[in-house]
Amino acid sequence: MIMSVNSYMQAPPGIIPAYDNGWKFEEGYPKLTLFVPNEIVPALNVEVLKSAGAEIIGKTKDSVIVALPVSIVKQLISDSFSGKTVGESILYSVLTESAKESLKDVPLLKVVDAIVANTVKEVGVYTVTFKSPTYFPSILHAIFASITVSSFTVAGGYALAYAKRKEDHAKLGLKYGIYLALISITIQGLVTGHEMGVAVAEWNPEKFAAMEANTPTFIEKIVAFLAYGDSNAKIPEYYKIPDEFKPPLIVHYLYYTKIILAILLGLAALIVSYMLIKNKDFPYAYLIAFPVIAQVISFLGWAVREIGRKPWTIYGIMDVATAHTINPPSAGAAALIAVYLTAILAALIFASYKFLWRG
Amino acid sequence: MVLYFLALVFGLHIVMVNLGIAFSTVIPILKRKGEKENNEIYLRTSKQLMNFYAATYGLAGVFGTAFTVFLLSFYPSFIGLAGHLTFIPFGIAILAIVVHFFAITAYWYSWDKWKSDTHFLIGMILLISVYLIPLGFRAISAFLNLPQGLELTPKPHLDVVAALLNPTFLPLYLKSVTAALAAGFFTISSAYMLKYGKGDKEAIKIVEKFMPLATIAFTIAIVLGIIYAETLNLFVNYKFENAFGFLIAAKAKYDFSWLFIIKLAMFALQTIAIVSYLKIRKAWRFSKYIVAAGPASLIAIFAGEMLNSFSQYPYFVAKLADKEFVSSIPQPIRDYLAERLNLELSNPLATSMGLYTLTLVFLVPLLISAVIFLYILLFGKERSEALD
Structure with missing residues (x-):
């Protein structure tokens, strides 16, 4: 459940990314699909809305479905949380003349709340967060990350105990831990991590661009194949992202540090497993470093996921500046x-x- | 329905943390005393209490987390506002919880493994940190009585020093921790009197030790409770009148004095237990009144906490019932605060019957498993393994 909320923050259902073989920022993307209640629709000037980049993409019994540029969504949310009225917000400019008069002193938050709540109802109150397109790969990646870290921790702890006392049960614990760690880190790298990467490339192209910002060309081809199934596919260019949507470049370095450490840890697990199978001696006490390294890799993975979402707190909805406390320490x-x-x-x-x- | 959910999980959380305050105080001191006096009974008892505390601390955490999630789901705007304003007192509580959690694990795992002095040092961290947790949370409770320290310019923020000088803070904090000690001492006395009744002759030594402490703490808690009530009378009269209602012939808007009557009834049971203790203290024998005092003290804690929370209904900040105070707040922040601090304006997405049902589907098994867990811990077959 927690991962579903986190996945919603990464890519809410209804998000339309800004990348399709090239950036589409100039066309108003990314866009967010919103269900505007029928009661509010008559107050909106459709022509002005369209000129601002909004698209009307359908209707339901109670709502009109609108794809709105996230730059507008962000501004509406920011204005709502800072206590502005409709008259003081950008919403005012897309209202009909009669609505301008009647709504100008209404707190914007009431209108935005009504649209957001209606969208949640239409998408599904119980299922909205689970419908995030990145949910399934995220939950798999998180579960296998926890199994990997836990099994390396078990291995490290028993390795230390075995080095100290040479007891059979400690060796058994070490074997159990390291074999599980090897299997888990392999699945993590080849299956769940891959699926996570594909989902990021599709639904968070800005983050994906940051992850691959300074990647050498020969590696880019491998990345393109892994992400899009085509080594000639174009990786989204980080330096062409407008500043208002650009994640920090540090994501690239965090990501590759994580990948390199994960490969080294996987190789180390393979070597230790071999030594144990062959019953060869090994300075097992040093394996106490395994839990630390595994935690560092996990930490880096979360850092890429969370920092890579910047400048968004909820991608396409709320930016960090709006979510931030007004009284930071x-x-x-x-x-x-x-x-x-x-x-x-x-x-x-x-x-x-x-x-x-x-x- | 919203408030019942909040009350249930909050009340259970509070009862557990009150026991935690008493146990965290008793365990390291009793163990140290047992070591110094070579008293096996004290040593065994401190270990038994620690086993119980280590096993149930997570339970208190589960209900505390449930309360936070409920509050966030039902009143997201309030949480948003509280996050901006009460970050520091919350932070004090959270940082204390972190160190307390460390102290529990370190103290429990290192029992009889580390040097006595080192273990006692960790015990002192356990003891001190448990008093820092309510220091932060009670500062917030006092703020919800009277928003002293709330500064609106240049932007809404909290003057922490002024908030800690809130006239309702110190009486509330001291009353709370003293009542927690009283409830803990009564509960220990109650449990060991029960053991004595079942044939454990040495258990009476613990009752003998803790009943005087319970008497003292109970008496002080009542005095501090009266002082706290008087500060409410002086500074947040709306809450005072709702809390005591027809008992003081007040024109209460919402009369919650029935909760106070429950509390009084539980006080009566505890008083009877004290009288019983005074009668038998020279020739100890089984007392059903002392057995009853433990549960009575915990029910009193539950009822008292409900009384403190409900009596400010429908305001998150009780002082908002004071029209003069409200009119002193400039617009538009007045409307902004009034809307976010209104208990009647809950999140419409979280108040459907379907979601209530879903919440119950998850909550009921949690409650049942908590009861079974406590039963096994106290009376089950694992008891001998867990306690010895």
């Missing part, structure tokens, strides 16, 4: 909290280490 306070949490993490690791060491 000072840099000093934030640093202090970071030190506090790091100290507790260090204490927890130390306590776990002592506990494992003492048995």
Whole structure:
């Protein structure tokens, strides 16, 4: 369920991406599909809406389905949350003359709430987040990530215990952990990670462009094949994304650090598995680094997912500036909290280490 | 329906965390005392209490999380506003929870494994952190009584120092932690009196130890409760009148004094237990009144928390019932706050019968499994393994 909410934030149902063999920002994409309630429709000046890039794509019994450029959606949400009235917002310019008079002093949030709530009802109150197009690959990727990290943790812990005491049960725990880790990281790399990448390429092309921003040409061909099934397909160009939609470039470096570390960890698991099968000796105590490396890879994966969504908090709906607290802590306070949490993490690791060491 | 859901999970959460406050205080001190005096009974009891606390802390967390999710689902605008304003008190509570959680795991796992002094040091972290958690949360509760520290210019924010000087904060905080200690001491006395009644002769030593502490904490909690009620009378009269209603002949808009009557009835049971203790303290024997005092104290905590929350209905901030106060807030922020702080304006998407049913479908098994879990922990076959 939590992954469904997170997937909704990555790509809400009804999002229409801005990439199709080339960027479509100039045509008003990305666009978000909204179900405008019938009660609100007469207040809207359809011609002005269309000139702003909106498309009317259908009707239901209670609503008119509109694909609205996300730059407009973002502005409406931002204005709503800052307490503006309809008269003070961009919505005012797309109203009919009579609606302008009657709605100008109405809080914009009421109108936006009505449209968003109606959209959720039409898509499905119970299912809206599960209908995110990135949900299925996301949940698979997250589940296998947790199995991978857990099994490397089991392997690391038992490896330390085995190095210390050479007991059979510790070796059995190490074997169980490392074999599972090897299987899991392989599936993660070849299946779930691949599916996640394909989904990102299709539904979050800006993030995909950031991930591959400075990728060498020969690797780009492999990436194009993996993402689109065609090595000649064009990877979306990061540097052509308008600033208002551009994710930070650091995503590229985080992503490739993750990939390289994951490959190395997978190879290490393969080597250790071989040594265990052949019953050969090995400095097993060093494998306590496995849980740490696995956690770092997981952390980097989440960093790519979350930072790569910038400048959006909910892709196509709400930007970070709107979601951000109006009273952020000072840099000093934030640093202090970071030190506090790091100290507790260090204490927890130390306590776990002592506990494992003492048995 | 919305408020019943909130009340149920919040009440259960509060009962569990109140026990947590008492247990986190008792466990490290009792263990240390047991070590110093070479008292096996104290050592065994502290271990039994720690086993129970470590096993049930997650349960308190589950209901606390459920409460947060319910609040977010039913009142997203309130959460949005509260996030902007009460970030620091929330932060204090959250940071304390993090360190408390660490202390629970470290204290439990390192029992009899690490040096006594190191273990005691972790026990002190357990003890101190448990008092920091309600410090943050009760600062928010006090803010919801009276929004002292709320600054509207240049943008809405909280003056934390002014918020901590809220006249309802200190009485509420002290009353809460003292009542938690009283409830915990009564509960321990109750459980060990029950064990004594079932043939564990040594269990009476624990009752002997904790009943005086329960008496003292109970007395102080009542005094602090009266002081807290008086601060409400002075500063948030609407809430005071709703809480005590016809009992004080007040013109309450929503009379929740029936909750106070339940609380009084539970107080009466605890008082009877104290009288019983005073009678038998020189020649100890089984007392059903002391057994009843534990559950009574927990019901009193539940009823008291409901009373404190419901008596400000329909306002998230009780002071908004004061028309003079409301008119002192400039527009348009006045309307903005009034809409977000109205308990009657819940999220229309979260208030359909279908969603209520779905919530119940998930909540009922959770409650049943929690009850079964507690039963097994206290009375099941695993008891000997878990407690010894």
